[in-house]
Amino acid sequence: MESETLLWMSLGIPAAAAFGIPLAGRWPNIREGVTLVAAGALFLTVMTLLLRVLDGERPEAYGFEVVDGVALALAVEPLGMLFASVASTLWIVNSIYSIGYMRGNNEPRQTPFYICFAVAIAAAIGVAFSANLFTLFLFYEILTVSTYPLVAHKANEDARTNARVYLVLLMATSMVLLLPAIIWTYVAAGSADFIQGGLLAGAGLSAGMLTLLYALYIFGIGKAAVMPVHFWLPAAMVAPTPVSALLHAVAVVKAGVFCVIKVTVYVFGLDLLTETGASQPIAYVAGFTVIMASLIALMHDNLKKRLAFSTVSQLSYVVMAAAVASPLAILGAAMHIAAHAVSKITLFFGAGCIYTAAHLTKVSELDGIGRRMPVTMTAFLVGTLSIIGLPPLIGVWSKWWIGVGAVDSDNLWVVAVLMISSLLNVAYLVPIASRGFFMPPKDAKPGEPIAVAEAPLPCLIAICVTAGLCVVLFFGVNELEALLLPITEGAAPAAAAQAPADLAQGAIQ
Structure with a gap:
């Protein structure tokens, strides 16, 4: 199978599961079977890509163009391959755990839980395989929105209050800090693509400007939970434990620190940061x-x-x-x-x-x-x-x-x-x-x-x-x-x- 097809499948499998799960909502065994089959299929797809990446291949896939030179695009590089491998592997394990936990605690709204979980996994894979800052930002935001109902799952006042903290803080940091940083980068470099050695290497920004821009990225990536933009993480502990596992290990915070490394290596570049101390x-x-x-x-x-x-x-x-x-x-x-x-x-x-x-x-x-x-x-x-x-x-x-x-x-x-x-x-x-x-x-x-x-x-x-x-x-x-x-x-x-x-x-x- 072509690597480009596998790339789109890695997004399509969890997305398809999100549509299939509600159709089986009346039959819990079938519903959870859909989740497990989708998780297994995603794992096999990602592992196939992993083997090809280890052999030196760098698959790419392109969708629609948003503005001149900026398109919805996927590309596999080693760091993204690591994140996708972690997310796809732990989706299987977390799904097995969720069956015991959700049934053992008689949790309500189990079908919406599995739907949102599948959407979150699709978003995490999208973040992992993003070829440029636009695609990264798009899936980063989808991940925030799709996990909000999971944090508010218990639907009591405490859950609703803390879920609002979760949503507002993550959306505010991304819209007020991360998005301007991405726009600034595009204007300075003339591109939004991730480049080995750093997109900004030849942009001519001063050390002071680079320091400010790097800070906008780090604090704008609120999912990395650097103080003082960390409050959403303890607030989200009102969610059921499988959600906490999703937040802490499978998708959300891992998407945050993944973005930090991705921006450091492929937007700024290690040599530029070392030379300027930014x-x-x-x-x-x-x-x-x-x-x-x-x-x-x-x-x-x-x-x-x-x-x-x-x-x-x-x-x-x-x-x-x-x-x-x-x-x-x-x-x-x-x-x-x-x-x-x-x-x-x-x-x-x-x-x-x-x-x-x-x-x-x-x-x-x-x-x-x-x-x-x-x-x-x-x-x-x-x-x-x-x-x-x-x-x-x-x-x-x-x-x-x-x-x-x-x-x-x-x-x-x-x-x-x-x-x-x-x-x-x-x-x-x-x-x-x-x-x-x-x-x-x-x-x-x-x-x-x-x-x-x-x-x-x-x-x-x-x-x-x-x-x-x-x-x-x-x-x-x-x-x-x-x-x-x-x-x-x-x-x-x-x-x-x-x-x-x-x-x-x-x-x-």
Whole structure:
């Protein structure tokens, strides 16, 4: 099959599912079957494209032209291929989890839930495969609008209020900051296409103008949740756990940090940012966000809120690394998209399993939960250790490369941020597992056996798969490198782009 056809199929499959799901709405098994079939078909389509990209192919597809030189266009490059692979893989897992969660909690409006989820996945794929800033912005906005009903799913006053915060903040940042940045770029460069080495490389903008433009992009991409435009993320925790997983791991925040890396590499270019220092102020803001969000997470007793602020912190790893503009740091930032996705979705799946089986939402209530839910809490521990950055889990590689990239570019303060953040990760995540495994249940009677009461089987299957991926990706680092190394082509120093492969190869051997 032609690669151009596969590209359009990657958008069309989830879009078709969004039309097919309501037709089967009266029959839940068929409805969820449509979701799973579509997720499987998308996964196979994206994996076929992945194999072709690894062989050096760069598929493209063009639609209608909006203005002279700006068209709805798709193009596959390594960074977008990574994001699409993450989204398509986790759609399958999240769909399996959703069946157990939505049925186990008797959630209302399940058909609209699956419809909006499919539209969001289509938008995420559109973001991943965007060939220019216009296409990126279009699908970025569709992703915001399609996830708003998911955040408001419970339809109570709290859900409606927080969903409005979600929608208003994300739409305001994109319309007031991101859109002007895109227009400015088009005027300055005469094009909106993503170009290896940077669209603005020859635009002649001063260092001050580049600094301002870069800031407009970073804060305009509100889904990256850099402080102070992060409030939408904890507000969205009113949504059901499968939605939280979508927001934190599958599509929304990953679209945000993906856009940050994409703009850094293909709009500005690493050499331009390094020469002018235009991105350095953003690196400091992101570093502040990493530490501050971790401290706030430490203070929250609500499990999902704690995980939400953890995500704010983890996203700024990517922004900080991108703003450092070192080839190694960019490689680490891209790797962190996959590492955080599988690690954090495991933690949110764990929170949802606990809520479904035990109706507990606070960390202080989790004493002994590991004895009642050993599968869930073992997987939760795996996700925890991956977020902290311990081998043999994928989280160690992204932190390692970000740190080495910081040293390579003489940004030693980044290493300090990573070390402090990792200690804070331990402080706000490890007590959840330790309370669960080592504290006795509060209602347990001495001498009585503790009954195992896990979440529904689909939830357990999903959380075991994502925990397993944390391990599999650690040992699959060479394949990830083979995909991601071309991102840094043409960036100085050339030797730096080769270092991660040597480091990883030596570590695995």
